[in-house]
Amino acid sequence: MIQNVGGMDRVLRILIGLVLLGLAATGTVGWWGWLGLVPLATGLLGWCPPYQLLGFNTCSLKK
Template structure:
């Protein structure tokens, strides 16, 4: 399986922010275990590849020259 990056810098940054906010829900605020879902956007931001983009043919990476 080819894990070619399909996420741009802005996409990765937004996912990282959302992931941290969701994980914070585990420790502060409503302290709900649903905040563990934040691991998913953090992981995809870290590797730069989103599995949902693949079947949809999406990519937020800029054009390579």
Template sequence: MCNTGFFDRFLRVFVGGLFVFIAVFTGWVWGYIGLIPLLTGLFGFCPLYTIFRINTGCKS
């Protein structure tokens, strides 16, 4: 199941990776919240999108 498009996934992976990178190298604990967009971008599925019936690219 996929409900995120290419640009949406790219942005999530980039921003999530950036937050995790900052968390690992600076010790900023809140940076680990970046795991959520990172994983949703890698898997191409966002649970909130299903709740709000949003689909940014993939055919369902």
């Protein structure tokens, strides 16, 4: 799996994921807050399937 998410994109995904999960866990938002798992996972893994399908790459490392 080649990383295609890097830098600020990765940081923002992790932060947004954590905020959404925190809001869902406290009951502030509905069930959709659990969708924060998606940006959190893609941020932690550094790989995003739609980016690969569309040919995007925000990772500065070229392998």
